[in-house]
Amino acid sequence: MLWLVFALCGPVSWAASTHIDKYLVDKYFRDSDTAVLIVFTALIGLIALPVIWLLDPDVLSLSNLAIGVMTLSGILYMGAILFYLRAIQSEEASVVAPLFQLSVLFTLLLGFLLLHETISLSQFAGMGLIIAGVLASSLHGRSFLRSFKKRLLALMAAATFIVSLSSVLFKYFAVAETFWGTTFWTFVGQALFGLAILAIPAYRRQFVALFRKSPGAVTGINAANELINLGAGLSVRYASLFAPVALVSAVSSTTTLFVFGIGMLLTIFFPTLGREDLSHANAARKGISALLVTAGVILANRM
Numbered sequence: 001m002l003w004l005v006f007a008l009c010g011p012v013s014w015a016a017s018t019h020i021d022k023y024l025v026d027k028y029f030r031d032s033d034t035a036v037l038i039v040f041t042a043l044i045g046l047i048a049l050p051v052i053w054l055l056d057p058d059v060l061s062l063s064n065l066a067i068g069v070m071t072l073s074g075i076l077y078m079g080a081i082l083f084y085l086r087a088i089q090s091e092e093a094s095v096v097a098p099l100f101q102l103s104v105l106f107t108l109l110l111g112f113l114l115l116h117e118t119i120s121l122s123q124f125a126g127m128g129l130i131i132a133g134v135l136a137s138s139l140h141g142r143s144f145l146r147s148f149k150k151r152l153l154a155l156m157a158a159a160t161f162i163v164s165l166s167s168v169l170f171k172y173f174a175v176a177e178t179f180w181g182t183t184f185w186t187f188v189g190q191a192l193f194g195l196a197i198l199a200i201p202a203y204r205r206q207f208v209a210l211f212r213k214s215p216g217a218v219t220g221i222n223a224a225n226e227l228i229n230l231g232a233g234l235s236v237r238y239a240s241l242f243a244p245v246a247l248v249s250a251v252s253s254t255t256t257l258f259v260f261g262i263g264m265l266l267t268i269f270f271p272t273l274g275r276e277d278l279s280h281a282n283a284a285r286k287g288i289s290a291l292l293v294t295a296g297v298i299l300a301n302r303m
Contacts, residue, residue, distance in 0.1 A: 042194020074189020126300030
């Protein structure tokens with residue numbers, strides 16, 4: 001059962017990363033545009049490039065097509081993260097997390113439209129549960145029209161659509177995926193996106209001001225967050241060596257549940273690090289949303 005430990009490390013780490021993002025945005029970017037945080041993320045990736053090259057020198061010998069698609073993937077990823085950070089700037093982590101799973105829905109639909117893949121009945125059922133969970137997460141109060149969080153849904157729909165498009169592009173161009181190769185050239189794309197943000201004078205001034213004020217804190221927390229995400233990906237890949245990929249994928253889909261659980265623990269024991277609305281109605285809504293989305297992702301990943 002060692003595979004299960006590694007498989008669970010993925011969703012637990014991704015859930016922790018979501019709360020770290022929320023902490024960063026609330027503490028350091030309350031009065032700044034979250035696009036500036038993208039620059040710090042790009043900086044971490046830029047610093048990591050020579051380290052990855054030392055681990056795997058073959059990353060420089062990939063085909064031009066693979067390099068182009070992977071770099072584009074990095075650029076698209078940063079665009080998606082920009083929408084996500086703007087969503088989490090005004091919402092609780094446990095409200096935003098279920099909406100991440102819209103990427104499963106978009107990936108299935110794009111695969112159907114662009115790759116002519118078929119969608120099974122269980123996948124249709126999974127899509128329905130994901131939509132139900134997302135709607136539950138996007139509601140607050142009794143009135144549907146008044147409580148529906150249109151801006152939140154629009155931001156996360158944009159973020160997850162971009163992530164899904166990146167995934168389908170990989171498959172469309174039949175890029176052979178290597179972990180370090182993908183990581184290296186994705187970071188290159190992220191660095192290019194960060195440079196584009198810095199080219200805008202208003203963002204450059206905000207970045208310089210924030211870097212002068214607290215460079216160690218923002219860079220250090222961001223670097224730790226990137227390592228957590230990297231470790232999560234490696235753990236899930238390692239688990240898939242010892243268990244069926246579908247089973248590992250099902251375990252990985254529990255990220256939303258862990259975001260909800262970690263949010264509750266932070267609110268109760270460490271409220272300065274994270275605070276969630278744990279009133280009975282909201283806790284029940286978030287729990288139901290997390291369960292629906294998790295069940296939906298498990299079904300949608302079945303063939």
